[in-house]
Amino acid sequence: MKRNKQNSKKRILIENVVIILFIFSVLHIISNSLFASKTIASTEQTVLRGQTLWTIAENISMNYDKDINEVIYDIKKLNNLEESVIYEGQLLNIPKYL
Numbered sequence: 001m002k003r004n005k006q007n008s009k010k011r012i013l014i015e016n017v018v019i020i021l022f023i024f025s026v027l028h029i030i031s032n033s034l035f036a037s038k039t040i041a042s043t044e045q046t047v048l049r050g051q052t053l054w055t056i057a058e059n060i061s062m063n064y065d066k067d068i069n070e071v072i073y074d075i076k077k078l079n080n081l082e083e084s085v086i087y088e089g090q091l092l093n094i095p096k097y098l
Helices: 002-033 053-064 068-078
Strands: 039-046 092-096
Touching: 053 068, 053 092, 068 092
Parallel strands: none
Antiparallel strands: 039 092
């Protein structure tokens, strides 16, 4: 009888752990799809004198009704930029959104 109770408790614990792992896996998949960039293509643009990442992203965000911070993030990601500093004459990949 005592052994059956121990086995039952272990089984319930294992079932709970499996359920929790499943829930976390589903939440992880959902969160990745929610925060995935909706970039479908990119175009190249040469940075002009006086342009900043902010001014480029501001124009894009207005045209596509996107949050400017999301656009900056996408530009940095597309161009492997760690900082927000860009230079005149630099060629940037600029995201296009649906």
